[in-house]
Amino acid sequence: MKNFELFLSEIGISIFYVKIGLGFLFSFLITFFSIPTITKISRRKNLMDEPGVRSSHMRKIPNLGGIAIFYSIGICASIFAYELFDLYKFLFASLVILLYIGVMDDIVVMRAYKKLVAQIVVSALIVTGSDIRIRSLFGIFGIYELEYVVSIIFSIVTFIILINAFNLIDGIDGLAGGYSVICSALFGISYYRLGAYNYPLVVLSVIIIGAVLAFLYYNLSNYRANKIFMGDTGSMLLGFLLAFTSICFIDIFIDKELPNVPRYHLQAAPAIAVAILILPIVDTLNVIIVRLCNKKSPFDADKNHIHHKLLRLDLTHRRSTFYIITYYLFIVVVAYYLRHISVNVLLLIIVALGFIGAYIPDFVYYLRNNKK
Secondary structure, eight states, X not given: OHHHHHXXXXXXXXXXXXXXXXXXXXXXXXXXXXXXXXXHXXXXXXXXXXXXXXXXXXXXXXXXXXHHHHHHHHHHHHHHSHHHHHHSTTHHHHHHHHHHHHHHHHHHOOOHHHHHHHHHHHHHIIIIISOOOOOEEEEETTEEEOOHHHHHHHHHXXXXXXXXXHHHHTTSTTHHHHHHHHHHHHHXXXXXXXXXXXXXXXXXXXXXXHHHHHHHHHHTXXXXXXXXXXXXXXXXXXXXXXXXXXXXXXXXXXXXXXXXXXXXXXXXXXXXXHHHTHHHHHHHHHHHHHHHHXXXXXXXXXSOSHHHHHHHTTOOHHHHHHHHHHXXXXXXXXXXXTTTSOHHHHHHHHHHHHHHHHHHHHHHHHHHHHHO
């Protein structure tokens, strides 16, 4: 690879752009050509998602699409963003553990506590082993630099919350996948603007986009034989990777004495990261609050998620996904233009807009029923 990079530099071609192009192409193609085989095996072995209480579909659908996403990201990231695996020693191991747990849950349905233990192990590996952690809150609630132990615990909890939050929004066609593409694109653009030191993270973001776009081709298909879900395998994998990229994003803006690494500072960095991931964060918080107010367990399944509320308005899966992603992209735009105001004020605005978006469908539903 190094000889190839030297050859490209001699003829005036940037290896970074070659990695971007090939990473996207191969990640897309690997996922695209893997899914039909996975679908065929799933149907033959009856490895299907059964409609349940929270389900928004009425028939059995293969749910092992996450395997193709892992396969694609695992191969392409190891080739085109190999620097990440040198820098973060436990990254690939964490992905493999999540693959195993996800596949087991998609096939035999694991108990919640077993999944939680696995998520704690994975999060602890990446936080302590690779030192991917939230070191500062940049003045949120008056808190700046975190003590090491507090930083470790807070970072592990953040990983676990985001992994499960992405699992919860995977309830209608295209939502988890489409939102992952948007988040990866936003983080990728941010990393690109922040300089060459972050280019491996740009390549990783592009690889995720390629893999998920190929998955969405089948997930949004109207042809029943092609349709597939990403399952817990895909949602946990994407939740973990987006938690990883968001914490890396926050970490960029912390003043660190590293040789040959440019320093940046953006006081609102944590708020920007929250804005990008606002949908799973707000959706999870909202359903937990609703369940507690109704004196139910936070872990009880129900249909209080944002996507369920839009389906109640007789919208299709595609239209619901489009509306949700469009609204939460609006929040990102607001956060970007207000990025230089107080981080506490910005965070309050972002969270408030997030919850407003969660209750707009309820308001529309109320108005519609009152007119009848």
